[in-house]
Amino acid sequence: MPTTKIERLGVRISDDVVRVRQLTRTFAVEVGLGLVDQTKVVTAASELARNTLDYGGGGDVTVELVEQGGRRGVRLTFEDKGPGIADIEQALKDGFTSGKGMGLGLGGAKRLCNEFSIISEPGLGTKVTIARWK
């Protein structure tokens, strides 16, 4: 899957979550997503960036403009070196939370995107990748 544009952002403080939203919006507009799809992917990015900050202890986000078979999309990768998630299936369930949230972040982000994958190892960190296609 060729990447035509890429940008990276650190997520260390809560202002960075706002920056992730703004950068995702810029990419989503460039891909040509409609307003509803833009809103969905930006909201998913916000949830995941907050997870990176609150549960992963901070990390990095990579935003990419990707192309595949004539389709364009925006892909985001959230990486942290936090405590990791022991039971991913449980973490994806609505209402599950280990912290102060509502437990909608991970499952909600998955519903708002076309592609979702998560790799996590306890003690090593978590990597979540999402994509939304036009």
Add this chain to the structure above:
Amino acid sequence: MDRIPILKFGNALLVTIQVDMHDRLATALEEDLTSRIVSNNARGVLIDISALEVVDSFIGRMLDNIAAVSRILDADTVVVGMRPAVAITLVELGLSLTGVKTALNVERGMAMIHDRLARSEADDADDED
């Protein structure tokens, strides 16, 4: 630190959120509104989110909390001006804001608050009879 301004409008409080809020700003607004309801003796809170392009679970929870706390303090909260794309996204996210009253615009939201006030005053008058 930045703060979202809270305006007094008769016996209601009016908040227009015009910036993309980071989480601490949202939490500060929740606290500020709670103390202003009490200090201003407010009976209604109107929150205009028409400028918000995104409402994620954190901001959704803030709106829910403000509605719940204001209810306990005998004030009504009405959220107005939600964009259609935001509404669609919120429902898909799993957040249907069941505890929050909504109206399409500020005018209708204010009318809801006044209706409720008029009803409760009429009830009080009945009690005195």
